Structure formats: C-alpha cells, structure tokens
Amino acid sequence: xxxxxxxxxxxxxxxxxxxxxxxxxxxxxxxxxxxxxxxxxxxxxxxxxxxxxxxxxxxxxxxxxxxxxxxxxxxxxxxxxxxxxxxxxxxxxxxxxxxxxxxxxxxxxxxxxxxxxxxxxxxxxxxxxxxxxxxxxxxxxxxxxxxxxxxxxxxxxxxxxxxxxxxxxxxxxxxxxxxxxxxxxxxxxxxxxxxxxxxxxxxxxxxxxxxxxxxxxxxxxxxxxxxxxxxxxxxxxxxxxxxxxxxxxxxxxxxxxxxxxxxxxxxxxxxxxxxxxxxxxxxxxxxxxxxxxxxxxxxxxxxxxxxxxxxxxxxxxxxxxxxxxxxxxxx
Amino acid sequence: xxxxxxxxxxxxxxxxxxxxxxxxxxxxxxxxxxxxxxxxxxxxxxxxxxxxxxxxxxxxxxxxxxxxxxxxxxxxxxxxxxxxxxxxxxxxxxxxxxxxxxxxxxxxxxxxxxxxxxxxxxxxxxxxxxxxxxxxxxxxxxxxxxxxxxxxxxxxxxxxxxxxxxxxxxxxxxxxxxxxxxxxxxxxxxxxxxxxxxxxxxxxxxxxxxxxxxxxxxxxxxxxxxxxxxxxxxxxxxxxxxxxxxxxxxxxxxxxxxxxxxxxxxxxxxxxxxxxxxxxxxxxxxxxxxxxxxxxxxxxxxxxxxxxxxxxxxxxxxxxxxxxxxxxxxx
DNA sequence: ATATGCCCTGAAATTGTTTTCAGGCACAGG
DNA sequence: CCTGTGCCTGAAAACAATTTCAGGGCATAT
Numbered sequence: 265x266x267x268x269x270x271x272x273x274x275x276x277x278x279x280x281x282x283x284x285x286x287x288x289x290x291x292x293x294x295x296x297x298x299x300x301x302x303x304x305x306x307x308x309x310x311x312x313x314x315x316x317x318x319x320x321x322x323x324x325x326x327x328x329x330x331x332x333x334x335x336x337x338x339x340x341x342x343x344x345x346x347x348x349x350x351x352x353x354x355x356x357x358x359x360x361x362x363x364x365x366x367x368x369x370x371x372x373x374x375x376x377x378x379x380x381x382x383x384x385x386x387x388x389x390x391x392x393x394x395x396x397x398x399x400x401x402x403x404x405x406x407x408x409x410x411x412x413x414x415x416x417x418x419x420x421x422x423x424x425x426x427x428x429x430x431x432x433x434x435x436x437x438x439x440x441x442x443x444x445x446x447x448x449x450x451x452x453x454x455x456x457x458x459x460x461x462x463x464x465x466x467x468x469x470x471x472x473x474x475x476x477x478x479x480x481x482x483x484x485x486x487x488x489x490x491x492x493x494x495x496x497x498x499x500x501x502x503x504x505x506x507x508x509x510x511x512x513x514x515x516x517x518x519x520x521x522x523x524x525x526x527x528x529x530x531x532x533x534x535x536x537x538x539x540x541x542x543x544x545x546x547x548x549x550x551x552x553x554x555x556x557x558x559x560x561x562x563x564x565x566x567x568x569x570x571x572x573x574x575x576x577x578x579x580x581x582x583x584x585x586x587x588x589x590x591x592x593x594x595x
Numbered sequence: 596x597x598x599x600x601x602x603x604x605x606x607x608x609x610x611x612x613x614x615x616x617x618x619x620x621x622x623x624x625x626x627x628x629x630x631x632x633x634x635x636x637x638x639x640x641x642x643x644x645x646x647x648x649x650x651x652x653x654x655x656x657x658x659x660x661x662x663x664x665x666x667x668x669x670x671x672x673x674x675x676x677x678x679x680x681x682x683x684x685x686x687x688x689x690x691x692x693x694x695x696x697x698x699x700x701x702x703x704x705x706x707x708x709x710x711x712x713x714x715x716x717x718x719x720x721x722x723x724x725x726x727x728x729x730x731x732x733x734x735x736x737x738x739x740x741x742x743x744x745x746x747x748x749x750x751x752x753x754x755x756x757x758x759x760x761x762x763x764x765x766x767x768x769x770x771x772x773x774x775x776x777x778x779x780x781x782x783x784x785x786x787x788x789x790x791x792x793x794x795x796x797x798x799x800x801x802x803x804x805x806x807x808x809x810x811x812x813x814x815x816x817x818x819x820x821x822x823x824x825x826x827x828x829x830x831x832x833x834x835x836x837x838x839x840x841x842x843x844x845x846x847x848x849x850x851x852x853x854x855x856x857x858x859x860x861x862x863x864x865x866x867x868x869x870x871x872x873x874x875x876x877x878x879x880x881x882x883x884x885x886x887x888x889x890x891x892x893x894x895x896x897x898x899x900x901x902x903x904x905x906x907x908x909x910x911x912x913x914x915x916x917x918x919x920x921x922x923x924x925x926x
Numbered sequence: 927a928t929a930t931g932c933c934c935t936g937a938a939a940t941t942g943t944t945t946t947c948a949g950g951c952a953c954a955g956g
Numbered sequence: 957c958c959t960g961t962g963c964c965t966g967a968a969a970a971c972a973a974t975t976t977c978a979g980g981g982c983a984t985a986t
Contacts, residue, residue: 266710268942279966284944294964309733314709315650316942319971324646324711334674334690335871340665347692356703359665359690361678372687378645379597379972380655402640485875518877540666541872544816546849599972610936615974623934647972651941710942 267308276304287312318379327567328384329359330372338537338556339387342409345560346385353568355382366390376403383567386410388452400578404571408563409554410453411580418570419580420563424454427552427585428461428506431534434550434587435504436469438594440532443471444502445478446491446512458508458536477502481512488515496523503531510535510542510551517545517592533592548590555583598639607635618643649710658898659715660690661703669868669887670718673739676891677716684899686713697721707734714898717741719783731909735902739894740885741784742911749901750911751894755785758883758916759792759837762865765881765918766835767800769925771863774802775833776809777822777843789839789867808833812843819846827854827862834862841866841873841882848876848923864923879921886914 269287273280278297285293286301304310318324327350331339347357358381362369369390376384383404389396393415399405400417407419435443445462448455459478466473479494481487488507495502496519507513513535520527527533527547535542535551542549562581570576589595600618604611609628616624617632635641649655658681662670678688689712693700700721707715714735720727724746730736731748738750766774776793779786790809797804810825812818819838826833827850838844844866851858858864858878866873866882873880893912901907920926 266942270942280943281945281966281968282964285965288944292964297964311705311708313650313942314706314711315646315653315655316971317944318711319644319646319650319942319973320944322646322971326711328689334665334671335668337666337668343665343692344694347694356691356706358659359692360687361674361690363675363678374642375645375687377642380645380649380657485871514875518875521877540816544845544849545876546852597972601972611973612936612938612975613934616935619974625934628934644972647941648974649941650943650972651974653941 266313267310269310269312271308272301272304272310275308276300322379324380324382325354326356326358326381327564328372328375328381329357329387330369330384330389331359331361331387332364332390333361334359338539339409341556342387342560345557345562346408346564347560349561349564350568353564355564355568357564362390364390373399373403373405376405382571385563385567400576404567404576406563406567406570408559412453416578418563418566418576418578420559420566421454421580421582422554422559422585423582424457425461425464427536427554428458428508429465430461430585430587431536431552432462432465432506433469434589434593435506435532435534436465436471438504438532440504441471442474442477442500442502442504444491444495444505446488446495446505446507446516447478447480448483448487448508448512449480450483455508462506483509483511485511485515485518488512488517489519490515492516492519493523496520496525501531504534505531506534508536510537510539510549513549513551513592514541514545517547517549528591528594532594535592538588542588543590547592550590550593550595551588553586553588555585558583597644598641600641600643602639603632603635603641606639607631653710655711655713656685657687657689657712658895659703659706659712660688660718661700661715661720662690662692662718663695663721664692665690669870670740672887673718673891676888676893677739677895678891680892680895681899684895686895686899688895693721695721704730704734704736707736714902716894716898731907735898735907737894737898737901739890743784747909749894749897749907749909751890751897752785752911752913753885753890753916754913755788756792756795758867758885759789759839760796761792761916761918762867762883763793763796763837764800765920765924766837766863766865767796767802769835769863771835772802773805773808773831773833773835775822775826775836777819777826777836777838777847778809778811779814779818779839779843780811781814786839793837814840814842816842816846816849819843819848820850821846823847823850824854827851827856832862835865836862837865839867841868841870841880844880844882844923845872845876848878848880859922859925863925866923869919873919874921878923881921881924881926882919884917884919886916889914 269280269283273283283301350357360372375381386407388410393412397416411419411421479491535549538551538553542551600611600614604614681688691703706712717738719741724743728747742750742752810822866880869882869884873882
C-alpha cells in the first residue's frame, strides 16, 4: 500500500537500518548514504509510519488535553500555554472534548491507557476524586484549572477561595453590605470554592450571611439575567453582586441595564475569569483574572517531569490571581 | 514494564491468539476461555496497547480537526457535529491548533502522513490551495467552513457570496441606500466572498459602490469599534452597516451606543455567524446563521466515505444559511 | 469403521519502525 | 606484517498487537 522504510532502503541500495539512522539524524552514517537515502525519500514521497516508531520506542510525544467543550473561549489561553511549552520540549498537544459526560471522559482517558498518548491533562474533570487518584497512580495524568478535594494527582490551579474572598472584600471595602451572589447548581469545585470565599469574606467583616441573596442557576448568561432580576426584586435589594463567572455577570448586567439600574454606583458588579467580552461589554466589567497561560505552561512542565520521574509529583500548585478593576465597581 | 497480551495469555493459560479473539469479541472462542481471559484481564489491570493494534490493522479510528485556535467559540458547534457523527461510526475526533501558522499546520498534517490519524479536517486553512490539493490527492483530507478557490479537495461550507448578498439585500429592502461594510484585511476566502456578496447586492440594486464606505481592519471587536467610528465620521454617514462577523458588529455597536446613535432606526446593523453573544448583547444583533452542526456532520460523513472509496470525492458541498432577524434591523 | 464437518485452539507470520550486535574495511602504530 | 582502533554497515531481534493456517477433538453421517 503505502511506501515503507523498506522501499526506501531498496531504492537507495542500503539496509533499512541505515535509512532509520538517516531519519533519526544519527552521526555514524556516511555522507554518500545520507545523500542516497534523502534522494530516495524525496522520489518516493516517503514519510515514516509513526505507529511503527511509537511502538518500538514506547512513546508518542503527544499529550492529550481533555476539556468539556470548546465553547468556553476561556480555555484558549490555557491551551496556548500548554502547547507552547509542550512544543519547546518536542511534544504535541491534542485536544478532546467530553461534552460533560464522565463516561466519555473515561473513554478519552483510554487513549492514555492504550499508549496512544504519553500523558493527559484534565481541565475540569467530571470524574470523581477517587477514580482520578487511582488512575493518576498508574498513569501520567494531571489536572489544570480545577482542583478536586482529596484528589491525589498533580494539579495546577489558583486559590479560588482566596480569589472569591478578595473580590467580595473589595466590594465590602467600597462600603457595600448587601452583596448578592450569582452561582450555579452544578458544583464544580471552583464554584464551591468561590462561594466559600464569598462567605468567608462576609464572616470576617461581621456581615451576616443571608441565603436569599444567593441565586443558584446554570452557567448561561440568561441564568445571570434571571438571577439579577430575582435579587433585584427582593424587598431589601443588594448593593453589589458577585458572579462566579463573567458570563453570569454579563447576563446579570443585561437585566440591570434594562431595568435602568446605575451600574457601578447603585449596584456594583464583580465577575470572574476576565473573558474577552468582559472588556467589550459596556460598562466594562471588574473581574478576577487567572494566570491562564502560566497554568497551562506549568502543568505541562510538571507532567513531562513526571514522565521521567520514578515517583510522580502529586502536589497541587496554586498560582496567584489578580483583581481587574473597571467601571462596574466604579473604578 | 507494562502488562501485555502475553502476560494475560500466560495467566489465563491460553495463547495470545485466544486473548486477542476475546478482546475483539470474536465468536469462535469457548465460554471457558472467555471467562478465564476476562478474569486475567481484570486481575492484571490490562488494557491493550493500541500502538500494536493500530500498526497491525493500519488504522487508528481517529480523525484530526485542525483549527486556528480554540478562541473562536464559533467552532464549537462544528466540532460537536463532527464528534457526534464520528462517534456513531466508531471514530474519535482530536483537535489541534495551528495558531495561524502555516508551518505548524503542515506539522500537524504530519499526523496524517505518518498514520497517526486516519483522516484530517482543516477548518480555516492557512496553507494555499495548490498545496492542499496535492496533499488531498494522496491523503484523507477535507475542509470545512472555508472553501479555497481552485482547491481540489473535499469541502463542506456555505455559499458566503450568497449569504453576504442576502444580508445586504435585506438592508436594501428596508430602504437603506448607504450601506457600510466592516471587514478585515486578512483575506480568508469567506471574507472575500462575503464582501463580493455585498458588492453584488449593491450592483443588482443599482446602488453605486463607494469605497469610502468600506472599512478594512483586523477581526477583533475593537477593530469594529474603530470601523464604526470612522464610517460615522464621514460627511455622508451610512444608514446601515454590514459586518462580516458578529464580533466586528458588536464592536461597531459599542461605538454606536456610546455615540448615542439609535441602533435599528437611525442605523441598522447586520452581523455574521450568530455567535452566542449576538443574542446576549443588547440590542440583539441580526445576523447570518450557518448550519454549524450540519457542516461538521457532513464533512465527517464524506470523509469517512472517502476512506473506503477507491476514488475520493473532491466535491464542494454548500449547505443553506439563514438570516436571523433581531432588533438591530428594527425587527 | 471411516469420512465429513464444525468448533476451538495455538504457532507463526505480519505490520513498520528502532536498536543491538557483530563484523568488514581502512588506516595508523608497532 | 600484524594488531588495534574507529567508522560504517546490515542482519536480526524487539516492540504489542492481529490474522492466517493448520490441526486436534468430537459428533454426526455414511
């Protein structure tokens, strides 16, 4: 069918071993041979079958990034960080999506077990901590962006508790006391942590926690809109709203704009993620920025380290976040 | 190192051939053997090495989708269409990004040449038509979303000329005569086609083409903002603006909103792509919707057909688009 | 009793590459 | 002239699976 190393060897009048040496740029091969082989390769239009190579070498130099869907443009910087770092070490990054299905996530991890890739990174896993811990013990598996409580696997993330706390503290320092929270019923650990930060900030400032100020929805913008409408129809309206994602915050502001609420004065808004639209949408949204590129970079570095290590590093690395202050907090 | 089929065979007291038969659910194997093998597999925690299997079978059942970056959330529906269709036929879809670098695009195509995947789909290629035509002649390669003039390769897209024309015709039918165009200097074929549609619509309606009404920028929202500002500072202002992407349109409307222009009355806006934000942003944007899911579905179906065919199908399939009419055209 | 057919099994070939090992050759030093 | 050294080379093993082929065992038919 396809042209193989054997055909090249035959055409160049050398052994397949010599062709292989040329392909891999080994030093111990004569110039004549190199010339002849390269000539044959060109004429035949040969390109090596990596299945053979990978099998023999037991490595593919490929890493799989498993994400929920390509919808969240938010992942894109993380992926870039992963790719650039991987490439500099001679690896390629492939992406696959789970569509929020834990079974499909497991199916994709099959690529790791079956040696189709050398390592895998989960960005927002759907599987539980126990399962992942077990898998990570025997395979080159890491997590990024999301940590999992009690999960013994290499993790790179930010401190979402502290980040939520910082955002809410900022609102409190602006003199706000009735702070609404818009979050999701879907309990990703990061959502849980951000909510925890919200509560800690209130507590440390002696503000009583009021459950009616917390709206649980989905993660679409329209859910943010509904959340804002609900919070604003309370007898005692909030004077600030913290949303656990920019998407929710933007949805929320849509209601506020429609209702004629003065954003940044009457009610302050704080988002999370610093997505592209947070500074396209008017008014510009104050938000928490994570070091996306750096998280991608670090997780790949550590993952590749682990591939060569005898005992894998299963630490959790938390990178620093920062507050981006814009119009919605009156800045 | 790892546990292989040999270990399983030994543990189950059968030959590796029998283990292989069990793994592949062949009928001609006794129940006792099946039992013993499955038991051994479980005890050893064995999972087959696909490199061996793929090499022997000369197929990986994997398809590579090559995109520019995961930033354009716009791709996500296409990918979903690809994945769902592929999965139903027993294939997995992997994604890789070129970061707009034609060299890297070629590097990624190496996965196709080296038999690491069974087929590849380019979504918005950076390579030229000639190169792609040659590659497609010898490998299982297709294009989706973007066509390339004179490229002899399986392509699934929409008719961007007609779509641009439809959008502009709609504006004309609303009584508009001075229609601005916001586009990009980066000449993707789809941009060229949409601009062509714009000109054809004008021509067919006897409206002279006015170059000062065309703004060439990048594809960021801020470029749309600049474009709108420039067009609105003309002596003879436009009464409608067609942007070749929603992103540009949203950027443009940001200027209009800030300048107090009555969107949907004074100036109509028409976008392209129907991205998520086009109905989050207020006012809601009228836009052209492409059948993303269907394009993804069709390209995979045709690509898989091509894998089994003796002579590959190199046709271009154009799927129907539709106009989504919202507030920005006064609907 | 022998032949026929079916079910199940394992040895060995096969897939395309890398790597090991042994040896051929030339050249320098004794 | 002989030996050691270094460079280059090819045959064959290895990687982990699938598939082919031949045959053993058993039941049924003749």
